Amino acid sequence: MLSMSDRIRAARTTAGLSQTQLALETGVKRSAVAQWERKEGTTPSVTHLAQIAVVTRVRFEWLATGRGCAKPDGDGLHGTVQPNADYVQNDLEGNILSLVRRLPPRKRRMAHAIIEMLGV
Structure with missing residues (x-):
């Protein structure tokens, strides 16, 4: 927890x-x-x-x-x-995270699905 x-x-x-x-x-x-x-x-x-x-x-x-x-x-x-989920490792990750956080919930789920499809 x-x-x-x-x-x-x-x-x-x-x-x-x-x-x-x-x-x-x-x-x-x-x-x-x-x-x-x-x-x-x-x-x-x-x-x-x-x-x-x-x-x-x-x-x-x-x-x-x-x-x-x-x-x-x-x-x-x-x-x-996860406690460390908010820490980014570089500027690119920080920019991506910032953009995703601005999305409404429905579009966040869509972005998540897209990232999963990319094979992450």
Whole structure:
């Protein structure tokens, strides 16, 4: 199961937000978001955790406990997401990931199918 810090990072990056953007949305400094995303960092208050869930459009229960599906519509993150799934190895991967994250869910599934057909 992902740690809370991993779930916060996954929710933020899947929502296409930077640490600075999430900080602005939740009324904290960027350094607070960075701490929340560190393995040995601080844990957000329940109020901030609820704000993160609303801003990133994930279920509060998943964000707080790791149980269930992250997204209300059942699409996107699940409790089995790999902690390092958000880290890219080079600029090309980063650009591709950024483009895919901007796609609506239906087109994401189509892009996934295309990539699988390429023999990956």
